Amino acid sequence: MIHPIRIAPSILAADFSKLGQEVRDVVDAGADWVHLDVMDGHFVPNITFGPDVIKSLRPYTDATFDCHLMIAPADPFLEAFAKAGCDILTVHAEAGPHLHRSLQTVRALGKKAGVSLNPATPESTIEYVLDAVDLILVMTVNPGFGGQKFIAEMEEKIRRIKAMVGDRPIEIEVDGGVTPDTAGAVARAGSNVLVAGSAVFKGGSVEAYRGAIAAIRAAAETGRG
Numbered sequence: 596m597i598h599p600i601r602i603a604p605s606i607l608a609a610d611f612s613k614l615g616q617e618v619r620d621v622v623d624a625g626a627d628w629v630h631l632d633v634m635d636g637h638f639v640p641n642i643t644f645g646p647d648v649i650k651s652l653r654p655y656t657d658a659t660f661d662c663h664l665m666i667a668p669a670d671p672f673l674e675a676f677a678k679a680g681c682d683i684l685t686v687h688a689e690a691g692p693h694l695h696r697s698l699q700t701v702r703a704l705g706k707k708a709g710v711s712l713n714p715a716t717p718e719s720t721i722e723y724v725l726d727a728v729d730l731i732l733v734m735t736v737n738p739g740f741g742g743q744k745f746i747a748e749m750e751e752k753i754r755r756i757k758a759m760v761g762d763r764p765i766e767i768e769v770d771g772g773v774t775p776d777t778a779g780a781v782a783r784a785g786s787n788v789l790v791a792g793s794a795v796f797k798g799g800s801v802e803a804y805r806g807a808i809a810a811i812r813a814a815a816e817t818g819r820g
C-alpha cells in the first residue's frame with residue numbers, strides 16, 4: 596500500500612515557552628502531523644512532558660497528534676495519553692515484555708497503534724505483531740535528544756521492514772537526523788512519515804518552518820519517485 600509522504604515536525608526542537616503557538620505555526624507552515632516526544636528520564640536519558648501538556652496543546656490545531664512514548668512502562672499511562680488527545684500512540688518494542696498487549700490496549704482506546712524500534716533492535720522483534728500495528732517508527736538516532744546525526748545503517752532496516760510489511764496498510768515513520776539531505780534516502784528505502792525536529796524549528800519563524808518542511812517534502816517525494 597502506498598501512503599502519501601507526511602512531514603511530522605517534532606516539537607522537541609520548538610520554543611517550549613510558547614508551545615501552543617509553535618504547534619499552530621508549524622501546522623500553518625505545512626506540517627501534516629505534529630510529533631510529540633514524551634520522555635521519562637528512565638527509558639531515555641531526558642525528560643520532556645506528559646499528558647497534561649499535550650491536553651493543553653490540543654485546542655491549537657486539529658492536525659494529527661503523533662505521540663511517541665519513550666517511557667517504560669507505557670501501559671499504565673496509555674489511557675491518559677488517549678484522553679489528552681493523542682491520535683497515534685507509539686510504544687517502544689524495548690519498553691516492556693508485553694508488546695502485543697500494549698498495542699491491543701491502544702486500539703481498544705480508539706487510537707492508532709504504533710511500535711518503535713531503537714537503532715540496535717532488529718526488525719524481527721515485531722514480526723509477530725504486524726497485524727496489531729498501524730505504524731512502525733524506525734529510530735534513526737538513539738532516542739532521547741534532538742540534533743543528532745542520522746545513522747545511515749538504518750536505511751537497510753527500513754528496506755527490510757518495508758518488505759516485511761508487504762500489503763498491510765502500515766505507515767513507516769523515521770525519526771532522527773531527518774533533513775533535506777537525508778529525506779530522499781529514507782523515502783527511497785520505504786518510509787513515508789518523516790519526523791524532523793531541528794531541521795524544521797531551527798529557523799525560528801513560520802516562513803522558515805514553511806521552507807524547511809517544503810524542502811524535506813520535496814526531497815522525500817523526489818527520492819521516492
Ligand SMILES: O=C(CO)[C@@H](O)[C@H](O)COP(=O)(O)O
Nearest residue numbers: 738739741742771772792793
Ligand atoms: O525522538 C526523538 C529523539 O528521541 C526525535 O523526535 C528527535 O527530536 C528528532 O530530532 P532531530 O534529529 O530531527 O533534531
